[in-house]
Amino acid sequence: MREIVIGAAQMGPIQRADTREEVVARMIALLDQAHMAGCTLVVFPELCLTTFFPRWYFEDQAEVDTWFESEMPNAETQPLFERACEHGIAISIGYGELTPDGHHFNTQILTDTQANIIGKYRKIHLPGHDEFDSERSFQHLEKRYFEPGDLGFPVFRNMDAWMGMLICNDRRWPEAYREMGLQGVELVVLGYNTPSGNSQNAGETAEMRGFHSDLSVQAGAYQNSAWVVAVAKAGNEDGHPLNGGSVIVSPDGVIMQKAQTDGDELLVQACDMDATKFGKASVFDFKRHRRIEHYKRIASQTGVVYPDGTKG
Ligand code: ING
Numbered sequence: 023m024r025e026i027v028i029g030a031a032q033m034g035p036i037q038r039a040d041t042r043e044e045v046v047a048r049m050i051a052l053l054d055q056a057h058m059a060g061c062t063l064v065v066f067p068e069l070c071l072t073t074f075f076p077r078w079y080f081e082d083q084a085e086v087d088t089w090f091e092s093e094m095p096n097a098e099t100q101p102l103f104e105r106a107c108e109h110g111i112a113i114s115i116g117y118g119e120l121t122p123d124g125h126h127f128n129t130q131i132l133t134d135t136q137a138n139i140i141g142k143y144r145k146i147h148l149p150g151h152d153e154f155d156s157e158r159s160f161q162h163l164e165k166r167y168f169e170p171g172d173l174g175f176p177v178f179r180n181m182d183a184w185m186g187m188l189i190c191n192d193r194r195w196p197e198a199y200r201e202m203g204l205q206g207v208e209l210v211v212l213g214y215n216t217p218s219g220n221s222q223n224a225g226e227t228a229e230m231r232g233f234h235s236d237l238s239v240q241a242g243a244y245q246n247s248a249w250v251v252a253v254a255k256a257g258n259e260d261g262h263p264l265n266g267g268s269v270i271v272s273p274d275g276v277i278m279q280k281a282q283t284d285g286d287e288l289l290v291q292a293c294d295m296d297a298t299k300f301g302k303a304s305v306f307d308f309k310r311h312r313r314i315e316h317y318k319r320i321a322s323q324t325g326v327v328y329p330d331g332t333k334g
Contacts, residue, residue: 024182024295026209028251029056029064029111032268034285035257036073042098045071049115050105052288057109059290062135063181064106067255068116068145068190068213069128071099074255075118076163077217077262079154086167090120094131094139107137112181116189116213118168119144128168130187130213134180141178143187144171147195158221160262164191175201183208183295190214193252194238196245197320203246204308208273208298210242210250218263232267236277244275247301249293256284273298 031052036045049066056064069075075089094117095103106113112135119129128145148170150162175198177186186202186209193212202210216235220226235252243250249272256266268281270291279289305311326334 025292026063026181026183026295027059027061027290027292028209028249028270029059029061030251030253030268030270030279030281030289030291031056031064031066032253032266032281032283032285032287032289033067033070033255034283034287035259035264036071036255038073038075038078038260040073042071046098046102048286049102052286053102053105053109053111053113055288056290057111059288061111061290063112063211064114065211065251065253066113066115066213067253068130068215069118070115070213070255071117073259074215074217074262074264076150076167077160077259079161079163080167086126087120089167090118090126092120092122094119095137103133103137106133107135110135113137114187114211114213126168127171128164128189129171130189130211132178132180132185132187132211140180141176141185141187142173143176143189144173145189145192146171146175147191147198149191159219159224160217160221162217162221175205177202177205177207185209185211188212190216193235193242193250196242199242199246199248199250203248203306206302207246207248208295209293210246210248211253212239212250213253213255215255216265218265228263228265231265235265235267236269239269239271240275240277243271243273244301245306247273247298247306249273249295249298254281256281258284273301 132141152165218228266284
């Protein structure tokens, strides 16, 4: 048995005026709580150091860059890394990454239990739009502020297990999980910031968004026989509600833990990485069952092409 006690550290709202120091203090409190509960790995949300700034329209790149980190750890986050090392807890955190050569990514990192960064993922599926859209009830400018990730879907060896990361919208795309499933991933950790409403469809309810989030994460877990930990930044940020509903899902696709609030809330689950083995050796024994000679469109075609040749 290769058990890892995993904490899903859901965070409540971060207001535009909140400082990184205030946020890191909340994260350290969750980390201390996780330590008391026996966790050795804690997952934090997407963009967990700041408010979900892609909801705001900025023209001045210097102002955009204030939402990014140019190094990790840095002065503001060093106390978090130090506390994680003291506790012997591996962490995964999401943040806006500004690289030394000026690239902007929506990034998630993973450390070992001594706070050494052993893995990085840059969000590939960027939702939303890149110009101000007056038709929307609120903006979602991820395509404006971030470049698509350039690292693929890597899988890392950590704590005697194969671990990968996704970020938010990635969890809706089965290709993302399968790219890691084909590397033998046993644990996928992901953070998300999901607006409770649809800026283009007032009829879409928060409940439906929660259903779609669970559906996506449960499917990804089951279809790749992997644990999936999906952690929200939740609650009302400057009048803009974000869905909570963080979950820890088993390799059978069963929700083992689910957040009950829209605030800072820790879920804890003992996750046996060996529980992934049976699915990988039976129903999802890829080498025995997959027929890649029939899968050509998935990796060679971006959008819809109808059988009569017209494009969707
Ligand atoms: N947020 C949302 C997400 O994928 C979204 C955007 C919501 C897209 C619902 C489609 C449907 O959860 C981020 N940050 O990707």
